[in-house]
Amino acid sequence: MSKELLGALDTLESEKGIKKEVVIDALEAALVSAYKRNYGQAQNVEVDFDQVKGNIHVYAVKEVVEDVFDSRLEVSLQDALAINKAYEIGDDIRFEVTPKNFGRIAAQTAKQVIMQRVREAERGIIYDEYSQYENEIVTGEVERQDNRFVYVSLGKVEAVMGRSDQLPGETYRIHDKIKVYVSKVENATKGPQVFVSRTAPDLLKRLFEQEVPEIFDGIVEIVSIAREAGDRAKVAVRSNNPNVDPVGTCVGPKGQRVQTIVNELHGENMDIVEWTDDTAVFIANALNPAEVLDVIFDPENERGCTVVVPDYQLSLAIGKRGQNARLAAKLTGFKIDIKSETEASDIMEANPENVAQAETGNEAPVDDETTDSEVSDDVDSDVADAEATSEADEPTSADDAE
The missing domain is CATH 3.30.300.20 (K homology (KH) domain)
Structure with missing residues (x-):
């Protein structure tokens, strides 16, 4: 067993990259537990593994005391001096207690420890490999599907795609090749867990x-x-x-x-x-394909504005089920209230003070410009005001208008 064990440790180190010392430390700790479990001993024991010959020895460790109260843990000073006259009270003495049939238990324990270390090493390698793909796109193969997940093979690991990460209406068949976004990689107790998304x-x-x-x-x-x-x-x-x-x-x-x-x-x-860094122009661009006549910013809400569009394009600007306005709000980070030209004029006539606010709120013409700046991705997607102001019977899709 000794030669086989030493050969196995050398193979682990060369092929799996698991250091021999790490396995030996784990093996010695496991053998201590195996000895106490199989022989019902409560004394302090140590296991010594000979890295040259591969032999395993079990030692009971006892403390030198004046009067012995527990022979499993203590040895008298008189007995210690009989062994070696240099011993003093408080010293630890190791007595070999290796059972005759301990080789069989040691072999079983060694196998278990080695297999566990191999699994841990493989999990670590897989985690290190796929954690590099986090926030990236990979191509996988659909393996199976249940009510909660679609399981996608990425090679060495099986990734999961939850229902919220699946495209609505998309059908996933076994062996389909799909591109997925690696949203998260976790080093779980059962091994690396990779989460992917299509949404x-x-x-x-x-x-x-x-x-x-x-x-x-x-x-x-x-x-x-x-x-x-x-x-x-x-x-x-x-x-x-x-x-x-x-x-x-x-x-x-x-x-x-x-x-x-x-x-x-x-x-x-x-x-x-x-x-563009001109916010009014950017908001107008975001409502594409609708034509925008004016963008009036709300003086009481720095992230709110009113957009004026021609009467015949009100439904187009809002979009089907408010989608165009909702996406424009997410894109720009503004709460957008869409009004038709007629409705905006009526409001201005009823509240003349708003005219001055409108003029100061949008001084720049709605043209395309490009400069270096940043736009916040923190979005208020509430477009209830935009939908409420629509007088159209049924908004038409912006895509249909295109």
Whole structure:
């Protein structure tokens, strides 16, 4: 057994990267427990593993005392001096108590310890490998599905995708290849646990980085994303090079780049708008494809504004079930109240003091400009005011209008 054990330890160190000393320490601790469990001994014991020959010895450790009260833990000074005249009270003496049949127990214990260390090492390797993919896109294969999760094989580990991370209406079949976003990697007791998503906004960002080299290189930057997974998304982009059109770059020749992303997400509509540090212009861009006549900021709420649109485009600006306005609010970080031109005029006539506020609230014309700034992603998506002001019978989809 000794030669086999030494060979196994050498193999572990060379193939699995598990240091021999670590396994030996764990083995000695496990053998102490095995000895006490199998031989019903309560004394202090130590196990010594000979790393040269592979032999295992068990020693009972006893303290030298004047008067012995527990022979399992203590030895008299007189007996200690008989062994060696250098012993003094308080010294520890080791007596070998290795049972004759302890080799069988040692072999079983060694096997268990080695297997446990191998499992721990493999889990550590897998965790280290997949933790590097956190917040990145990987391609996996659908293995199975139940009422709670879709299980996706990523090679050495099986990732889980919860219901909230699954695209609405998307069907997952066994052996389907899908791109998923690694949202979290945990080192659980049963091994590494990887969570993936198809609905995370950052999935969209990573897809654009894959399809648009200018985004990957930093020439074009994604400033913010508002997404209702499986239905529609808005992406605000800006260019760090005045000679590069950020929207046209993301759309690609004949729309090929954005169409690739749409196909990957099974038809999720994309609105790509230009970001600018002129907040009024950015809000107008975010409500694309609706035409915006004016943006009036609320003097009592720095993150609130009223947007005026032509009467015939009120439904288009709000969007089906308020989706266009809701996504624009998420994208810009503003609470947007949409009013028709007629309704805005009536309000101004009834409250003349609002005219001055409107003029000071939006001095800049609604044109496209690109500068370097930042927009908060902290969004108030409440568009109840926008929906309440609509006088249309049934809002039409912004996508239908396009």
